[in-house]
Amino acid sequence: MPLAFFFVCYGRQYPIFMDTKPRPEKRKITLIILGLIIFIIALRIALPYVVLPYANKSLAKIKGYYGHLGDIDLALIS
Numbered sequence: 001m002p003l004a005f006f007f008v009c010y011g012r013q014y015p016i017f018m019d020t021k022p023r024p025e026k027r028k029i030t031l032i033i034l035g036l037i038i039f040i041i042a043l044r045i046a047l048p049y050v051v052l053p054y055a056n057k058s059l060a061k062i063k064g065y066y067g068h069l070g071d072i073d074l075a076l077i078s
Helices: 024-060
Strands: 006-009 012-015
Touching: none
Parallel strands: none
Antiparallel strands: 006 012
């Protein structure tokens, strides 16, 4: 194996491809992306339960309108 594949770390030689420890920057970015994905999924699950009461209250304020919404379907991706 050529010497270009080795680097010196604490006086010992390790092959570059054997360095399996994740870099702190890479791990931080991965955790941020994972957190954003979880947040978006949680927001998508909770959104209908937040929008439905708001829409019913808005409709109740309209004079001459009687009725309510029973279900709201949201299409965030078209």
